[in-house]
Amino acid sequence: MIQDLVVLGASGDLTGRYLLPALARLDAAGLLDDRQRLLGVDRDDRDDDEFRAAARARLARRAPDLGEETVRSVTDRLRYRRADVTDAGQLSAALADLSGPAAVYLALPNTIFQAAVRALTASALPAGSRLVVEKPFGAGLADARQLNEAIHGCFAEDDVFRVDHFLAKQTVLNVLGLRFANRVFEPVWNALHVAAVDIVWDESVALEGRAGYYDGAGALKDMTQNHLLQLLALIAMEPPTSLSHRDLRDRKMDALRAIRPPPVDRMAALTSRARYTAGSVGGQPVPAYVAESGVDAARNTETFAEVTVSVDNWRWAGVPFRLRTGKALGRPRREIVVRFRPTPHQPFPDAAPANQLRLRLDPDAISLDVNLNGAGDPFCLERVQLDARFPAQQLPPYAHVVLAVLHGDPTLSIRGDEAEEGWRVVEPILAAWADGAVPMQSYPAGSAGP
Structure with a gap:
């Protein structure tokens, strides 16, 4: 199982609405490794503690039934780095602490997917890393083909998860x-x-x-x-x-x-x-x-x-x-x-x-x-x-999606x-x-x- 989940666009709605509750459900079910970590990357100027506080508020709103122990376990796993995810230099600096393969989640507007993928390609991710892309995949047929070509310049197809919950x-x-x-x-x-x-x-x-x-x-x-x-x-x-x-x-x-x-x-x-x-x-x-x-x-x-x-x-x-x-x-x-x-x-x-x-x-x-x-x-x-x-x-559908990404099973992806x-x-x-x-x-x- 991959240990590091990197979320590009971590301040956005998708992280709070789906990803954090999914991780919390997995943690409550005992399906996360103790070493599992989430690194959030976005343009907001905040530190780890501020990111964790925001995550607690999001979990309270989206998954109010979770116990305090689970919320603490999930938020303790969070780290944050400030970066423009389309800038290869800034993104490389944000990912510098990764010690092994990571799953990189593009929780971004699809209009900047290609720019983010190019920045990832230039940032020398650890070998064996995976890419997770939300829908819509591209803005049309030509754009989807270009995006696929950009992705395959850095990731093998079996390491790409175009998720559909x-x-x-x-x-x-x-x-x-x-x-x-x-x-x-x-x-x-x-x-x-x-x-x-x-x-x-x-x-x-x-x-x-x-x-x-x-x-x-x-x-x-x-x-x-x-x-x-x-x-x-x-x-x-x-x-x-x-x-x-x-x-x-x-x-x-x-x-x-x-x-x-x-x-x-x-x-x-x-x-x-x-x-x-x-x-x-x-x-x-x-x-x-x-x-x-x-x-x-x-x-x-x-x-x-x-x-x-x-x-x-x-x-x-x-x-x-x-x-x-x-x-x-x-x-x-x-x-x-x-x-x-x-x-x-x-x-x-x-x-x-x-x-x-x-x-x-x-x-x-x-x-x-x-x-x-x-x-x-x-x-x-x-x-x-x-x-x-x-x-x-x-488990809710998004938790199954995240678990499949961490385990490297692309069956439920497109x-x-x-x-x-x-x-x-x-x-x-x-x-x-x-x-x-x-x-x-x-x-x-x-x-x-x-």
Whole structure:
């Protein structure tokens, strides 16, 4: 296990919201080595004690259930160095105390990823070090390719972790078990039996002060290009030979290569974009997106995106995959829905609705809609939902991600070519939207969407 985790951009939101709580959960579970350390690097002028005090405040806000002993154990591991992470000289000085391989986490705006990687390359990191990159990986296909080239100038691909915490969610991982460990599902997991697949991540939260990032990204880049396409790959992939990172990611890559974005002449029919206007969510008033602090209305950034793509291969030909995500919606909905075709012949007097398999992602659950004989008239059908709910994961997804990085297991991270394929899929949609081929709709905050 690598001993030193270096966080570039340690004063940012990602460190306080995700990384520090993840480390604390690992520490509480006894999964951190006593020698584990975190070195924070950023431009703020502060010392170790000030960094630790800020970390304590962040943990109190993000993980209030942690005991004092765990909080002290985690904060005692922290050190801080001031540096411009894009300046090779300053970064070299900040990392001078590293005695062995480190995992370097880029908790930075993606606009400076390449500059930070070049500075890391020039700083002579200890051999065997690893790089962790947050999404979005690049700002487009060309930029993602350039970033991959820059990274591979210093790190081997197996030492690069393009993290997506969605891949560590319990139900997401259960897709693998459901498909490949149960004979009842895999034989019907194809276009002959499946009519459509919906992958939905609807959020009731609004911007939450993230305009600095979100207004330059939007829903399609923030969620669809990475998270939702990764979920699609797991649903659509062929059975892997093993669950090794190479076999699993090879099969995901096959599925991603087969995705076809909507043709230009059908872009308006198969995609939609919108942004929220003023409304209320859960009884709380929400201002219009364009009135949120830090938003530039001229950017025309969407807060809702829905896209229908096809997977152009033998298994899935003709099956629409609908990807949907939005903010400030009235009801959070986070699920994958596999909609099966109706039976070829129906002997019952009333038409039976088709079966549906729902994989709920938050909270974790699986349900299957089936048709059974009614309790009254035995020749009438009743819809029954078979539910299986899972206890909460012992570790949150981000803790699994961090643990995989420390142990050098890239199975739950995205390979470089996967990241590029995600941009290949969404770039034609972004171009059509920029050209005005798909009008911007609106929806009141707290509604069901456009």
